[in-house]
Amino acid sequence: MTTASPAAASAHRPGLGLVRRVYVPRLLGLGLGGLAVGAALAQHGLLALLWPVLAFHALLWPHLAYRWARRAAQPRRAEFRNLLADAFGGGFWLSAMAFNLLPCVLIATMLSMNNIAVGGVRLFARGLMAMALGTITGGALLGWRLEPESTLVTVAACIPFLVSYPLVIGIVTFRLSRRLAQQKAQLRELVQFDALTGLLNKSHWHAQLEAEFARWRRSGRPVALMVLDLDHFKRVNDTHGHPAGDAVLRHFTQLLRGLVREVDVAGRIGGEEFGVIVHDAGPETAHQLAHRLRRQLALLPAPVGDGLHVTVSIGIASPGNWHDGAAHWLADADAALYSAKRDGRDTVRLAPRRQRQAA
Numbered sequence: 001m002t003t004a005s006p007a008a009a010s011a012h013r014p015g016l017g018l019v020r021r022v023y024v025p026r027l028l029g030l031g032l033g034g035l036a037v038g039a040a041l042a043q044h045g046l047l048a049l050l051w052p053v054l055a056f057h058a059l060l061w062p063h064l065a066y067r068w069a070r071r072a073a074q075p076r077r078a079e080f081r082n083l084l085a086d087a088f089g090g091g092f093w094l095s096a097m098a099f100n101l102l103p104c105v106l107i108a109t110m111l112s113m114n115n116i117a118v119g120g121v122r123l124f125a126r127g128l129m130a131m132a133l134g135t136i137t138g139g140a141l142l143g144w145r146l147e148p149e150s151t152l153v154t155v156a157a158c159i160p161f162l163v164s165y166p167l168v169i170g171i172v173t174f175r176l177s178r179r180l181a182q183q184k185a186q187l188r189e190l191v192q193f194d195a196l197t198g199l200l201n202k203s204h205w206h207a208q209l210e211a212e213f214a215r216w217r218r219s220g221r222p223v224a225l226m227v228l229d230l231d232h233f234k235r236v237n238d239t240h241g242h243p244a245g246d247a248v249l250r251h252f253t254q255l256l257r258g259l260v261r262e263v264d265v266a267g268r269i270g271g272e273e274f275g276v277i278v279h280d281a282g283p284e285t286a287h288q289l290a291h292r293l294r295r296q297l298a299l300l301p302a303p304v305g306d307g308l309h310v311t312v313s314i315g316i317a318s319p320g321n322w323h324d325g326a327a328h329w330l331a332d333a334d335a336a337l338y339s340a341k342r343d344g345r346d347t348v349r350l351a352p353r354r355q356r357q358a359a
Contacts, residue, residue: 015076018118019069021172022079026086027062028168029110032161033090034058036106039157040097044147050096057089080119087111087127091134098145102158110165117169194268196246197253205267205275206326212265212277213326216319224286224318226276227333228256228293231311231345233272236304244304251302252310259293275330283318283350290314290348298346313340317351 034054041047041054065082072078090111094104108131115127150158194201200208209225216223230236230252237245249272256274260266265277278286294312301307315336323329336351343349 019075019079023066025168025172029165030058030062032164033107036103036158036161037093037097039154040100040103043151043154044098046096083115083118084126084130087130088134091131092138095135095138096142098147100150101148102150102155106158106161197249197268199253200267202269205269208265209277210326213319213329222280222282224278224281224283224316225329225333226278226286226290227315227337228274229313229337230272231313240304247304248302248310255296259289283316286316287348287350290316294348311346313337313345314348315340320353
């Protein structure tokens with residue numbers, strides 16, 4: 001029995017991605033915010049008293065918060081605590097700056113934006129309470145003053161924060177949205193496509209079949225349906241093993257992809273059974289395509305065993321006015337496939353055309 005290394009276990013703890021995403025915005029926000037706070041403190045004559053606390057909060061705290069959250073058993077919860085600590089510290093500086101309007105608005109906005117982006121309304125509300133508690137603490141320790149006016153120096157010190165922080169948030173948001181879009185595309189591919197062959201899976205191929213039958217009813221454009229089944233496939237699995245069977249399926253899929261056009265719709269509809277919707281083609285064209293595939297598969301050995309050769313039986317049907325729906329059309333193609341199996345396999349059969357019988 002093997003166990004994961006501590007490094008591997010740490011890398012898979014939920015919430016580490018959040019910790020990494022918050023680190024750079026916190027580093028920049030507190031660093032540039034500290035510049036604005038320092039200017040406001042200097043304006044009110046408190047910088048000499050509070051600069052060690054400000055330096056710790058603006059320069060050291062982001063690294064400590066990152067380190068603690070990364071090492072925590074639950075990084076996400078630890079990061080939430082760090083955000084609340086940010087809010088408490090921000091509240092402290094609001095009162096320390098005597099509620100100097102511009103830097104206070106910037107600090108409060110940054111902290112609130114972080115909380116609502118990470119934890120939604122709930123963390124936003126908790127952050128407001130932490131900020132209020134920090135404000136009360138600062139007022140109790142330093143005294144309550146209200147001096148909202150900002151000097152030109154304080155305004156200038158706020159500009160780097162005002163310009164840079166929204167840009168950083170925009171970059172982080174863009175990267176996150178792009179990553180989510182990629183994950184969504186990957187999930188959609190996993191849902192729609194068969195993992196082994198890369199063809200449409202059964203449910204999505206059937207949806208395409210339904211849509212194609214409806215289109216044929218509206219426009220009457222020619223279309224053919226091929227149902228293909230590898231002969232004696234169970235014997236391949238029993239004799240050579242399931243990995244060899246998977247290799248045969250991939251081999252067949254590669255040949256199939258090489259012969260059908262991009263407009264045609266191929267899918268894996270069973271273990272060794274496949275379906276192809278051949279667009280803008282009658283049964284004769286589909287018949288020619290099926291024979292080319294059958295001949296190539298019989299001639300080319302599969303990449304397993306000692307030159308294992310596999311054959312395929314194929315049934316073909318075109319939609320007609322006697323079909324009640326796509327399922328009836330598919331049943332005709334299946335019947336043609338079973339006819340090919342009865343006639344010795346490794347062959348192609350067309351479903352007979354007939355007229356709808358009057359009720």
